[in-house]
Amino acid sequence: MTSFMHVLNANRLLTELPAVERDSFMAVCETVELSFGEVLLQPAETITHVYFPIDSFISLIVVLDSDNRLEVAMAGREGMLGSSLVLGIEETPMLALVQGAGSALRITAENFQQLLLSSPVLHQRLKRYIYVVMKQLATSAACNHFHQIEARLARWLLMTQDRAGSDQLNLTHEFLAMMLGVRRAGITLAAIALQARGLIRYQRGTITVLDRPGLIEASCECYSKDCALYAKILPI
Amino acid sequence: MTSFMHVLNANRLLTELPAVERDSFMAVCETVELSFGEVLLQPAETITHVYFPIDSFISLIVVLDSDNRLEVAMAGREGMLGSSLVLGIEETPMLALVQGAGSALRITAENFQQLLLSSPVLHQRLKRYIYVVMKQLATSAACNHFHQIEARLARWLLMTQDRAGSDQLNLTHEFLAMMLGVRRAGITLAAIALQARGLIRYQRGTITVLDRPGLIEASCECYSKDCALYAKILPI
DNA sequence: AGCGTTATGTACGCTACCGTGCCGACGCTT
DNA sequence: AAGCGTCGGCACGGTAGCGTACATAACGCT
Known part of the structure; x- marks a missing residue:
């Protein structure tokens, strides 16, 4: 019980x-x-x-x-x-x-x-x-429209990390491309950029978040806004 | 009463x-x-x-x-x-x-x-x-992401016409650009294309819908889907 | 009629991203 | 150890839409 x-x-x-x-x-x-x-x-x-x-x-x-x-x-x-x-x-x-x-x-x-x-x-x-x-749906509509792949990828990784409760995520570029509605090659480029900045590391289907604050910095504000909204409307 | x-x-x-x-x-x-x-x-x-x-x-x-x-x-x-x-x-x-x-x-x-x-x-x-x-919010997110300005403009005009209850709409390209989240010049090009196809006519802040079925044809399917959804969930 | 204001047309180079296709590298299976 | 499927890097030309800027045209006001 x-x-x-x-x-x-x-x-x-x-x-x-x-x-x-x-x-x-x-x-x-x-x-x-x-x-x-x-x-x-x-x-x-x-x-x-x-x-x-x-x-x-x-x-x-x-x-x-x-x-x-x-x-x-x-x-x-x-x-x-x-x-x-x-x-x-x-x-x-x-x-x-x-x-x-x-x-x-x-x-x-x-x-x-x-x-x-x-x-x-x-x-x-x-x-x-x-x-x-x-x-969040409304904000996402605007976010997907205006923000670039790299920032959206960063946001998505943060959201996933929150829910997975681990800094190791099992994800392929292919899968991420489907989620964000973009080309697989587009994800590869964005991932390379994030890795070069030391924010993530990845190899063959595993992405590790190395620098969470840095990743928040790299993401659009939509991530923080989402968190703030949830905290405000559904405290504890 | x-x-x-x-x-x-x-x-x-x-x-x-x-x-x-x-x-x-x-x-x-x-x-x-x-x-x-x-x-x-x-x-x-x-x-x-x-x-x-x-x-x-x-x-x-x-x-x-x-x-x-x-x-x-x-x-x-x-x-x-x-x-x-x-x-x-x-x-x-x-x-x-x-x-x-x-x-x-x-x-x-x-x-x-x-x-x-x-x-x-x-x-x-x-x-x-x-x-x-x-x-509709969810669908809009995808629509704004994948569909082109011309189709989105057609959809938007149809939705507006339904609510205005008139085929004469008072709208400037500037205003439409704000609604769709694109450049004013982008709207002008799309509007020219729709006018060339004989679907709308416009001058200085007034857009007239000439060919509603044609406009539906030119819009993305999101318009029809929206209508169908409303009819299904909120009949009469 | 003349003037300012607002709406629309158009042009420029630029960027982000697309569709595609290929190659190499990794890792699992046998 | 070899083979194969999956994953990621990369390159190609192509395109939709950007930011900006300027010109023209219609209207409204005096």
Whole structure:
């Protein structure tokens, strides 16, 4: 039970719940292991389960067509997958891809909707989370439009590091190119530049963050703004 | 009273409300005139009023810094301004600029939050609206990233025409450049191309849509997708 | 009619990024 | 130890859009 509470507290949306709500939550959730590359939801698919990552994290990707796809949001320990159920919508807007393997708490859509009715604190917190996501989506739109690959790459690495909880990230240039919606060669050039500045080191599918403050310096302000927003709207 | 009902029905989020909810709404709302260029909300400002446009419409703009701004959403007769209050958040994520003069229904933030508690149908409908906006924000991010100015301009004109309810739009290239986050000269070239194809005609701050189907053809699919999404999630 | 203001056309060199394709290097498998 | 698939470096020409600047044209005011 204590260890289960520990698990609950590992997702930041679930901390600080009153005992009653925590018990209800525990009664219906299960722990699952997510593996890298797993597709949890296809765009416009019906949501069957809601996920609260613990040490895994998930990329939310807009698929325009077979050639054009772009990651627009991430959900790790600080977020969730399936938030549209909070709005009463059972379809998902985007492709959900497991980007960091690990565990997550899972609830069926039905149980989740029941739970919301009897858990005002959780419900309120999740609505606030949706606001954060909305604002981040809006900012991302502008960021992807105006900022250059190198700065966006730096931002992306920082966001990933936060969620992975490690300075070693298993990522290929190919994968990064898909996330940022650019050429693989474009990532290579940006990565070379960041490495030359001593901010990262990489070889064959592994990127190590060497100088986090330097990487923040190299990223656009969108990273810091995102962090500040989350801290403001969803404190602790 | 009949005319007031007419006004209520003029905003698509307010149609089809049960009589009780409509009465509560009418009791606290007022009609206001919005003039072009008026700033209704600065980013991160506290929301004092919620607006339901009737024949006006509002641009929601992300301001990254003084040079970089980008319109990411529009609210006309089909939408509202201040939806974050539905999520229990009193701050606004973006700059709200009146882009089409006209009238709107207005409610104070306080009254609006009261109203939501006693109006389940309205509340549900507004949550669905938030979902639509979220998905549109995500799609916009990808659209602005991948699609070219000419297609984006066509899309933007169509969206504006829908909300203005007229094929005559009062817009300068300068203004369009700000909305799309591109150079004024870039708009001029795209506009020339669209005019050469006989889709629009323009002179000194007025753009006339001549061939709507053709313009849809020239736009990216994001326009049709947006329309389809709204129709699916918020029918009638 | 004349004048200032605002809107649009156009031109310049420049940059970031594209699509593609090739090569070498690494590391896993057998 | 050899082989093969994956990953990263690099190079090519091409293009969309940038920043800037200046010229022309329409309108509105006196």
